[in-house]
Amino acid sequence: MASIASKTPRFVPRREGPEKLTGRALYVDDIHVEGMWHGLTIRSTEAHARIVSIEFDPAVDWDAFAVVTARDIPGANHVHLIVDDQPCLADGVVRHREEPVVLLAHSDQEALLAARDAVRIEYDPLPAHFDPEAALSATDPIYGSDNVFKEIRIGKGDGAAALARADRVIEGVYRTPHQEQLYIENQGMLAEWTAPDRLTVRGSMQCPYYVVKALAPIFGLPESHVRVVQTVTGGGFGGKEEYPNLIAAHAALLSRESGHPVKLIYDRMEDLAATTKRHPSVVRHRTGVDAEGRLVAMEIDVLMDGGAYCTLSPVVLSRGAIHCAGPYRCDHIDVRARVVATNTPPNGAFRGFGAPQTIFALEVHMDRVAEALGLDPVEFRRRNAVGPGDTLATGQNVGDHVSAREALERAVTETGFESRRREFSAANEAPRGPRPWLRRGIGLSLFHHGSGFTGSGEVMLASEAGLEVLPDGRVQVLSSQTEMGQGTRTILAQIVADALGFPADWVETTDPDTAVSPNSGPTVASRTAMVVGGILSRAAARLRSETEAAAGPCPSPEDLCAALAKRATAGRVVVRERYVQPPHVRWDDDTYRGDAYAAYGWSCQVAEVEVDLRTWETRVVAFTAVQDVGRVIHPVLAGGQVEGGVLQGIGYALYEEVVMEGGAMANRTLTNYIIPTTMDTPPIRVFFLEPEDPAVGPRGLGELPMDGPAPAIVNAIRHATGADLREIPVLPERLRAALGSGRRT
């Protein structure tokens, strides 16, 4: 089993590793506060309805409880995000099942259970829509005039005309489902009022400042009166990007009402049923090719299901739309992308953020296009992948640092793709040997993923980060980046240490507390190493230059440390820097043209599968991920990100189905929402293509590995069985239907 040796010069132990390993790390539910009450949420059982009445059984002593409904909200009843349409608590109408209506708190959990059963909500049902395609033509929209949260058009050349001219046009429609982030630590918050107008919230989250900005208007407070502290967070994957705003508000409302600190923790069933999921998608491709097997036109329609409220749908759509034509050369691209409202729990951020959906469609479609041309999947991509100087769908020139072809070739070499494909094809034709009911297949996907926020997003974030000198001359990182397992604390320390010439343990990091941590932006979009690391590198450089300007040159780390310690005796030494957009990045939000991202990661992934024709079960027997993510700061952490992302992609491809019934998740248990165990995990080989130029910094890594497994696996299953699959997950039931249900022995 190949692995990246931990004994490399870039290895430093995970900062918070020892606490996590010894069970001493404090996640929010591990924290006990004196006088703490417990919170509970009562949720809608209707997908769309007027709330006629909320009745509290008089047999219960309600004075002993904290009870909160919409009318108890002191400020604005909305959860601030992009469009302020999501109520904090439903007021008069519910638009999805599981929508929060009533909050209760009490010191005794069993009293809460009894109280919940004593609240009766009467609903007057309204028509509910669950299907995004139907939502587009609904005569009773639940959002705006047409149920469309956002529409994006991307145009390059003249797609329609080029399609009409093309030698051949290949069409296809592809569907992806909801997917649950399935962080093993359920959502939770602990809220406390330290004064009538001073709120402190601690909890599991990715973006402390998002929570600040959501809480302030709900309570009519200035942001400076809202303190948000991230507790050790047991996984996020985007599921704790925006949802924490809502649960934090609920905990804070209950705390205010009760006069006690309130801890609001979801159990697994509630977390599965009520919190955000990956947006389902329907993607239609019409692709024109010429006689030489080159892409000449791509017309792509992307439709995503946003659920009942807008949350982050416009940005998820944006990333999905920008990536939907992939790392391919094509002069004529026409993209129309829409995300619509349905009466289902709002969908939100999940690793990849729109790209896994559109890259699934693209890479499965490209294999079908290749087949129609009589080309194998590798040759097709050799002819069409972007190279230096080519432009992407938004007109962005990829410049010199583009590795689509290199990643493809490396993956092909490492996996013996071409010979294995021939070998499996031959074996599948004439099955022999001890297990003739098995079919082997090998498939790949080629893709890219933009690092950081789209276009002007980073400029709008205006992130700030810095360093503070400690009394002994070591430094502390100041940022609001959150550690949730991906290694934030360790790699930010390494980046600063490298910039200062320090050993890594001379740089301290902490979990963010908005009382002291500057707003370095959310921990999303694979931006931490590249964007915030970049800001911190400049802060470190300035700290050194300012220190040397006063103290003279500091050639050794000890010199610099001593000089810093000396400065710190005279007073607080803090250096802050802000995000600076690289000069070459030009983007137009209105036309969606220009440099969508400052940098990209490039990847090729290969899946080898075994399909049991007796049971239609697919097993991934080997997986290889090749990626260029710029400079790799910490090979063990980086490798871990790839392996984890790949396995989530394998889950997306084969196991994870959110069964929706009546507009809510029916399989809301880990027994019935299936994520891979150790026994479902193949050997995963990871190869980083690192740039030779030392000036090239890190690129986004966290999400890229999630984009490729599903299409690679579907392509492999197609190779193994001929099944023309256009939807995931490829459950055995679906593969059986795709192959025809005949007997197989």
Added chain:
Amino acid sequence: MKQRVRCTVNGEARAFEAPPMLRLLDVLRDQLGLTGSKYGCGEGECGACSVLIDGELVLSCLVPACQAEGTAITTIEGLDAGGVMAPIQEAFLEYGGAQCGICTPGMVMAAESYLRGGGGEDVDAIREALEGNLCRCTGYTRIVESVVEAVRARAREGR
């Protein structure tokens, strides 16, 4: 009606009063101050609550308090003696076996149980030993490598 239960936890004699059908997990976390074992699902699927009872690896979310009577329980807090991490914990740290850490206490207990049972370097056997522990972050790869390293460390130290 609460019952009084006497047991040993991490080598220490402990006594507590609890409703007999309260989960052992809740007793550990809320009464005994041992929050290392985690609630992940309450269904026996994720393994985050794993502890050893009389040397056997079990799910503390499925053990009622009354069944802890007279037993010797080991939780994650009981592995690092005197602040020195056990070999399995050291291996996890070196090989990247923990990311967000929420599955880690249960995963380490399962790995420790495997090691105490004399488990070897066979990757398939290790995977089977950990099949009752879900991890969403790591893809399991480095967890398995950590266990292999711990097996080797034990062999090096002649244990």
Added chain:
Amino acid sequence: MTLRSAVGPMQAETPRDLDAALRFLAEHAGESWIPVAGGTDLLVAINNGSSPGDRWLNLWPLRNALNGVRDTGDGWSVGAMTTMTELRRAAAEHEDFPAVVAEAAAVVGGLQIQNRATVAGNVVNASPAGDTLPVWAVLDAEVVLASVRGTRAVPFPEFYLGYRKLDREPDELVTGLRFSKPAPGGAWFFHKVGTRAAQAISKAVLAGRVRVAKDGTFEEVRLAAGSLAPTPVRLRTVEAALAGEPAGEESVGRALDLLDRDITPIDDIRSTRDYRMSVTRNLLAHHLLAAVRPL
């Protein structure tokens, strides 16, 4: 909060031995005392808010008197509170203990579950998807029940009267299973199709025993299935259709055409009727023919 059931009012009685347990059940008949052993099904129900009751008879401390696998000469006796782990060990220690028992025990959840899940628990929980249940059916096991009135034995799978309905009086406890040693020779199989490779609920779980006579006919076929009917079932129509037939694809195909007389799979949250039917047919055909032409 993660609590879903009010455990405060729940009572638990811990009898000091089996006799005390039986007397307690007899004296408190009508009060719905639920025997709990390892708790790997019952605690899940308490945790998800669907507890079957408030009164619990805690049998776990009695397990050393009620567990173990014993060779009785012409048969085997399996104590009620033998855990899945102990079953696996027994199969490893006793060469002629049917390996299919261990194969089933090995897929009842992960190791944590196997250390606590008991034979009787799996039997009495009566989930149609119970992984060990088709194996006991194929072994023609008997369920041994005890009460203050004595003991009796009920053949498997007639112990199941309907979906989660048992031939068990409220004052009876299952004390074990027993089965005769099967005649030597022949092939056994156990095949579980789950939602993933480990820690999975079965979509279909099959156990079987096939003996082919020297003249090439099916001499003895026993087939049992779980997750394909409201209870675990023996596939008696298919068995009868194979008995005495030449062992080959044609007779297997004809017999399996009768499969829908023995199983009634449904669409549910995990799978579909059509898939279950097809996969069962394919796997039975595979294993029946594998017995004929061992690979």
